[in-house]
Amino acid sequence: MFTVTDLEKRYGDETAITDVSFSLEPGSLAVLVGRSGAGKTTLLRCLNDLEQSDGGSIRFDGEPLDATDVALVFQAGALLDGKSALENVLDGGLAREPLWRELVGWHAPAEKRAAIERLHAVDLDGYATRRVGDLSGGERQRVGVARALHQEPRVLLADEPVASLDPATARHVLDRLAAVVRREGVIGLVSLHQPRLADAVADRFLGLAEGRLTLDAPADDVDPDRIAEVYRD
Numbered sequence: 001m002f003t004v005t006d007l008e009k010r011y012g013d014e015t016a017i018t019d020v021s022f023s024l025e026p027g028s029l030a031v032l033v034g035r036s037g038a039g040k041t042t043l044l045r046c047l048n049d050l051e052q053s054d055g056g057s058i059r060f061d062g063e064p065l066d067a068t069d070v071a072l073v074f075q076a077g078a079l080l081d082g083k084s085a086l087e088n089v090l091d092g093g094l095a096r097e098p099l100w101r102e103l104v105g106w107h108a109p110a111e112k113r114a115a116i117e118r119l120h121a122v123d124l125d126g127y128a129t130r131r132v133g134d135l136s137g138g139e140r141q142r143v144g145v146a147r148a149l150h151q152e153p154r155v156l157l158a159d160e161p162v163a164s165l166d167p168a169t170a171r172h173v174l175d176r177l178a179a180v181v182r183r184e185g186v187i188g189l190v191s192l193h194q195p196r197l198a199d200a201v202a203d204r205f206l207g208l209a210e211g212r213l214t215l216d217a218p219a220d221d222v223d224p225d226r227i228a229e230v231y232r233d
């Protein structure tokens with residue numbers, strides 16, 4: 001169980017998030033919703049250790065979370081365009097490999113097999129040797145998901161992973177992400193701005209309003225009116 005308790009983050013005098021507490025189960029995808037400025041990115045950055053929180057705790061099965069347990073899905077633009085899809089995914093596992101292997105571009109066969117399996121999981125069979133710079137937005141975003149999975153995280157985070165995609169492509173990327181989260185028993189937390197898409201993939205909803213958690217419920221118990229409330233002034 002992934003447990004966040006009383007998390008707080010301030011920027012100077014401004015409180016970005018406060019009193020944020022929730023728990024998430026392995027193998028489920030939680031969707032984080034909220035208006036612009038509600039604190040979604042701040043929360044995800046605190047969970048990924050990109051920001052130092054000002055209070056509260058983040059634990060996994062009662063133990064403080066190790067930064068290597070958490071992976072953030074790279075935005076498509078953060079991938080290395082000149083490298084192949086497979087090389088970008090392999091980069092996700094660099095922490096497990098000696099530096100010299102990366103320098104000479106040689107990866108252990110087991111790592112390569114695992115990386116190819118990650119590409120398969122996001123429907124990118126046959127794309128291993130394609131240059132990422134030549135892929136479409138949806139394909140690149142799926143490489144980003146495969147790369148994050150190759151870190152073998154316990155917690156997978158994504159900040160608006162489909163913001164720049166058309167609705168059908170966005171749905172496909174999210175469906176693949178949800179499927180691997182469920183199959184691999186990872187804890188998934190993604191922020192989304194499109195309530196319809198959120199409804200299609202979420203196992204649980206978290207909603208932030210002005211830095212406070214105002215919604216935390218299984219998706220089956222949340223109707224569109226309840227989500228609209230999170231966005232209300």
Ligand SMILES: Nc1ncnc2c1ncn2[C@@H]1O[C@H](COP(=O)(O)OP(=O)(O)OP(=O)(O)O)[C@@H](O)[C@H]1O
Nearest residue numbers: 011014015016034035036037038039040041042043
């Ligand atoms: N580095 C920063 N320095 C100062 N204030 C910040 C910083 N980052 C975020 N904030 C403030 O914290 C609050 C929460 O911002 P955050 O980016 O987390 O919101 P968000 O819900 O992700 O918004 P959006 O949907 O627009 O991305 C906002 O008031 C924002 O202006």
